[in-house]
Amino acid sequence: MxxxxxxxxxxxxxxxxxxxxxxxxxxxxxxxxxxxxxxxxxxxxxxxxxxxxxxxxxxxxxxxxxxxxxxxxxxxxxxxxxxxxxxxxxxxxxxxxxxxTQKAIPLHEVVISPYYLTGYLEIDSKLIPIKEDYRYSISGLGQGYEAGQYAPEAFGKVLGSIFNPADMLYNFFGKRPQQLKKLREMRKDDTVRNLMETRYDRETISLLLGVSQDEIAEILTRCSYSEAFIKSANDLQIMDAISGCYEQYKILKKK
Structure with missing residues (x-):
């Protein structure tokens, strides 16, 4: 029995x-x-x-x-x-x-503002803005991308978030392990990666992580990525940037 x-x-x-x-x-x-x-x-x-x-x-x-x-x-x-x-x-x-359903896309006026150069190097060098962002190599892409200021300040923001429970970066990485797991899984599927490489709207990333596009920009800012990178990078670069920041966060947290 x-x-x-x-x-x-x-x-x-x-x-x-x-x-x-x-x-x-x-x-x-x-x-x-x-x-x-x-x-x-x-x-x-x-x-x-x-x-x-x-x-x-x-x-x-x-x-x-x-x-x-x-x-x-x-x-x-x-x-x-x-x-x-x-x-x-x-x-x-x-x-x-x-x-x-096909989108109805309105056309907006585009204003082109060229730089008016004088021909004098000392003057013209002050008229053209110079980017001071550091060039980072993002895993898997084999290219350099702008990523904010150089260390130690780049790591300072990540490190600071570990000791401040109210910090958005801490809350984001601490409360969304499943979403970040999805983000890592996306890198394994060639179809998904190819799609992300051609997209710039952050729609798929927002959906997977359960955050708004503004929050994505805030996360990358806290990870010391430049405004130029946040605005111009494709979704694959953004995905790799968030994944890289999360890996840094885990390493620093263990230490």
Whole structure:
């Protein structure tokens, strides 16, 4: 009788574990425009929960591994971004059609302000602003990017945040381990990295980390990245910068 109870307990435990651990299954879909029904190629689809991605082919079709209730973030330049929840019906039917709406983008006036040079080096050198930002090498990219002032001040802001519980940097890194784990996972998926390399809107990073674009700028400022870098860097560079700052934070905190 005792062995039967133990056996029954093991069977129940295995069954419970199987129910809670869903195995990803492949689904497919077609993305079209909402006004003409034309298929859209090169649409980016990111599974926010699994941190994997793919793009549509020339006929607007895609395939992606998901589990039920995963959220897909769908983006294409010139179209409104869309978030779609994976339903049980979608998994059963294996295929669905998704419509994207084209953006109405207003054109703003552009003012070009050239530097009026005199021809005298001593005068002209004072007219043109000179950036004093240090050049940093960001992991995995093999290039240098502006990253604020040189050490020790660069590390001072990170170090200061460790001993100040009210500091935003401390609160951000201390309370969002799962989001930062997603950020690290994004670096492993080539489709996601290629997408991030072409984006400058911070939308995907904001969604994954659960923060606003203003907070992203504040985080990078606290990590001593320059305003020029924060404004001009693509999303992949921003992602690597935040990841690098987090690694510095962990090392300094241990010390």
């Amino acid at each position: 005792k062995y039967f109870v133990v056996f029954l307990f093991l069977v129940t435990s295995i069954s419970s574990l199987a129910q809670t651990t869903e195995i990803p299954t492949k689904i497919s879909g077609t993305i079209i425009t909402d006004n003409t029904g034309s298929p859209l190629a090169n649409v980016n689809i990111i599974n926010i929960n699994q941190v994997t991605g793919t793009t549509t082919d020339s006929k607007g079709n895609f395939e992606l591994a998901v589990t039920q209730s995963d959220t897909l973030h769908i983006t294409l330049l010139g179209f409104e971004s869309l978030r779609v929840r994976v339903t049980n019906d979608w998994i059963k039917n294996k295929k669905t059609t998704i419509q994207l």
